Amino acid sequence: MPEIINVELLSKTYQVSEREGGIGSAIRGFFHRKHRDVKAVQKVSFSIQPGEVVGFLGPNGAGKTTTLKMLSGLLHPTSGAARVLGYIPWQREPTYLQAMTLVMGQRSRLSWDIPAADSFLLNQAIYRIPDNEYQRTLKELSELLDLAPILKKPVRNLSLGERMKVELAAGLLHRPQVLFLDEPTIGLDISAQARIREFLREFNYRTGATILLTSHYMADVTALCERVIIIHEGQLKYDGSLAGLSRRIAPFKLIGVALGEPCPCDLNPYGTPVFPNKGEDENGSKQYVQVPAGDVAAITSRMLADLPIRDLTIEDPPIESVIERAFQE
């Protein structure tokens, strides 16, 4: 299948003017500006197939938003090439703008003074959506996102979660084939996050749209994306499946043991004790040690021989800690 997004050696360097505090340096700065180059994105390459949902991860300032802005045509790259749906994004051809969307969790594109329903009608006109198609899409989005009770209220009066729902709907009315989502769940409570996630999964399933999303919430990533791209300080660090990431970054297993009787047993000889946040373990009866993946069998048999074990499990480390580790490296 042809790639829908193709990025080759994409780089973006910002020039940032610098000035120290104080009047003296303000005057000097007036005549002679000091510039510093900030390499936001450096030679990033990847490609994405139609219908894929890819998580784009990295700590703050890694270059995620800059990349999304280049792909949606808002930024010119300093060097490198990109094609999305066959278009060069920053040429901003109307037919390209018509076929994609960029939704930013931190930035509103709807007018705050009027109800979302009115902004939707404006979008219908701007994107030249025929009436019947518009009605159908709106009905579908309303069902998926439960929009009916909030469409008539001025956007100003909506809660953060409600606002994100209408922002998403506004960005999807024209049925884009490519979705760039920058922190679509930021600031939302757990249940609102889950609803947005559920919606995105359903939207991807129903329309076959390609989704590239950034998020700080690992739950978003693990629920939606089979594939992740990790960038750090502008450089691509990893591109592949989530499972592969654990294997590469964290070739460890967690051995959990519940001991038969209270005992002052020391687990240190078997591995590094860790305390994963596991919901099923709230009584704290289970203790975990982290061991190299290759030594699991040997260590397990030693533990079984030495300790009064009631229950034993072998688990993968939680993906959150794997990704955190990937950022640190």
Place this chain on the structure above:
Amino acid sequence: MLRIYWRFWQVNWAEQWQYRANLLMYLFYWLVSPIVYLSVWVSIANVQGSVSGLTANDFITYYLTLLVVDQLTSEITIHIFAYKIQDGTLSGDLLRPVHPILTNALVNNIAFKALNLIVFIPIWIALFLLFRPDYSSVTLITILIAVPGILIGFCLNFLLGAMITCMAFWTTRVYSVSQFFYLLIVLLSGQFVPLQLLPPVVQQIAQYLPFQMFRFVPVEIIRNRLSTAEILFDYAISLVWLVIFYLLFRWVWREGVKRFSAVGA
């Protein structure tokens, strides 16, 4: 395309109503200077009998007509758009497959005007009753002939305002640039004084500039003070300027967006 403008109109009209108080402030700001000029010139003309051949009634009819033309040709693009360039909210507009200034900002200007007129008309009638001008030279024909001039005047003013607004792509001091042009317009459009009272050299130059179509030419057409030849000449000049302004605007916009997308939206 018409549907796009219609939806933009609905949105902007609804939004304008949210900012009624703002609107009143703008309106008074706008009305003050012509009314002051009017009062000053009328007092002088009353004392002297006339100023360079213009009687008190000439000044009254000139400024009362100018108030109307001013309402119709003025534009506020810088106030509704410059901040979007400065704070980056323009990004949202750039994602849409329509030109943000030639659709949304244009319609916003017109909605603002329409709402303004609701307040302006009673004020104008009050001024009319106060000054009791002799409008015998005005006919329906003179008004109709001035309509294209008012339209061209608005388009010129709008495109100029849009270009000044686009300076925000390069400088944060866009309001200083705007002040400079504002002074130029006040002087050369005939808002400060009727152009006949300016030195002949300045009058000569003003004839070839776009600014007189903003106020002076439509006002004088309505007051039936221009010959057919003069009207044709002024229209021809202003149409040339319209083409120049439009092409210039497209270029400034394109370069501006290029810069916007280079430095980080």
